[in-house]
Amino acid sequence: MSIRKVAFIGLGIMGLPMAVNLARAGYTVTGHNLSPERVDALVAEGGLRGGSVAGAVADADAVITMVPDSPDVEALLLGADGVFEHAGPGTLVIDMSTIRPDVSRAVAAAGTERGFRVLDAPVSGGEAGAVEAALSIMVGGSREDFDAARPLFDVLGTTPVLVGPHGSGQTVKAANQLIVAGNIQLLAEALVFLEAHGVDTEAGLEVLGGGLAGSTVLQRKGAAMRERDFAPGFRIALHDKDMRIVTDSARAAGVAIPLGAQVAQYVAALARQGHGGLDHSALLKIVEGLSGRE
Numbered sequence: 194m195s196i197r198k199v200a201f202i203g204l205g206i207m208g209l210p211m212a213v214n215l216a217r218a219g220y221t222v223t224g225h226n227l228s229p230e231r232v233d234a235l236v237a238e239g240g241l242r243g244g245s246v247a248g249a250v251a252d253a254d255a256v257i258t259m260v261p262d263s264p265d266v267e268a269l270l271l272g273a274d275g276v277f278e279h280a281g282p283g284t285l286v287i288d289m290s291t292i293r294p295d296v297s298r299a300v301a302a303a304g305t306e307r308g309f310r311v312l313d314a315p316v317s318g319g320e321a322g323a324v325e326a327a328l329s330i331m332v333g334g335s336r337e338d339f340d341a342a343r344p345l346f347d348v349l350g351t352t353p354v355l356v357g358p359h360g361s362g363q364t365v366k367a368a369n370q371l372i373v374a375g376n377i378q379l380l381a382e383a384l385v386f387l388e389a390h391g392v393d394t395e396a397g398l399e400v401l402g403g404g405l406a407g408s409t410v411l412q413r414k415g416a417a418m419r420e421r422d423f424a425p426g427f428r429i430a431l432h433d434k435d436m437r438i439v440t441d442s443a444r445a446a447g448v449a450i451p452l453g454a455q456v457a458q459y460v461a462a463l464a465r466q467g468h469g470g471l472d473h474s475a476l477l478k479i480v481e482g483l484s485g486r487e
């Protein structure tokens with residue numbers, strides 16, 4: 194299966210740079226988004242304007258969806274005017290959203306029944322990873338469909354891995370979000386701790402980054418957290434949704450995640466306090482508040 198024409202639906206913080214990277218790699222990319230200006234940005238980089246879901250998926254070899262939550266994916270793929278209604282038989286449909294594993298499995302089953310080839314392929318790496326084409330891509334589905342999609346994944350990221358059958362990509366992504374939230378929380382605590390002791394935090398984070406405490410989170414988030422720059426690369430509102438997926442899935446499996454559950458409460462608190470539009474590194478605000486250092 195040779196893929197040349199790609200429909201990309203959902204051109205948000207992550208989706209737009211991903212679609213642009215595919216266009217720059219020579220694919221014919223037709224975009225659709227609820228906010229037309231995001232499509233304008235894709236067109237400026239050589240993409241095409243779909244105008245609607247039907248217009249975007251017409252003649253597409255592969256359809257990539259990147260939308261916020263499980264109900265959005267269900268409506269986009271299963272709805273009366275959705276992808277499964279308008280895409281051609283045998284089209285490879287790759288959902289790169291982060292949603293509930295059970296919803297992902299149900300969507301894949303419905304797509305397979307209608308003759309589509311379906312993969313769940315959520316990503317990690319944030320806006321920077323999307324822009325730099327350095328995403329980690331966790332894929333659920335068949336080996337045959339993964340191999341067909343591999344050229345696309347190789348444009349978008351550096352670590353595309355087939356992790357199991359349908360829904361497995363979403364399960365691994367949930368684990369990813371658990372680890373990321375915990376890392377950010379501990380980085381926030383370490384930063385406030387260093388500040389309280391009058392340490393040069395730039396130097397402190399530099400040396401921490403060179404040892405066992407080093408991480409991608411520290412590398413990508415540390416400097417902005419020092420400056421209290423919470424411009425969104427990945428919004429608190431979305432991580433709140435992801436942590437609910439984690440806690441619900443853990444409960445369903447009978448798995449204890451005591452630290453993760455605590456961080457999930459902090460993320461939820463920030464969202465309820467009106468900080469949902471900030472970057473998830475704004476977990477620093479919780480530590481400052483608990484420490485009386487706001």
